Amino acid sequence: MTRYALYLAPPPGSPLHRRAAAWFGHEAVPGPPPDRRRAITASPRRYGFHATLKAPFRLKGGTSAHGLHAAVDAFAKGRTAFPLRLEVAMLKGFVACRLAAPSPPLQALADEVVRAFDPFRAPPDGAELARRRRSPLTPAQDANLEAWGYPYVFDDFTFHMTLSERLAGEEAERVLAAARDWFGEVLVEPFVVDAIGIFEEKAPGAEFQMTGRYVFEA
16 A cells, blocks of 8 residues: 655755765765665665655545645645755764754744644554554654654654664764765755655555655745
8 A cells, every 4th residue: 555755855856856866876976885885775765865744654544645635735835935954964873964953944844744634644553553663762752653653743853864774883984974075065055945745655665756746835
């Protein structure tokens, strides 16, 4: 069954998008050898270069993909674009693009998206809940998982665009340095939050693909 997710992602063809595609792809970029780089980017490559607003979910009975796309389109039309400053840093052992400074507009958007589109979300099954709970959760995070299908929302939301698997030691330092070199030039310019993307996973384990990008128009 298809899973859907609402993500922030750079526009296709933009400098940041091209850099991320090269980082995850077959192009020669600084850092680990190609085979190792493919291994340490496997999970972020499958999910796509993005920041999560609404984590992957299956549609609840009585809803439809068409209805979800229409709702995201209508929601986006009432939003105003805003910039973010990003930097490459470590996050819990992962290399990622993170906020260089807090952003109240981003937090407000993330909170609204979690609430606004929850009527489309089918509750997670027991296996999914168990998978989420393999990582230690605080009581608040576990309550979020039960209520919203994802632990890291509201006060636990952290903007990040993941670039690697979990790394440690010298390899983590090398990959971090390589990512900073590779992305630094394009991160000089702000990342403009000007659209919400709908991504779909057509089958378990398949790569997430963007099937709609709805631009802010307010």
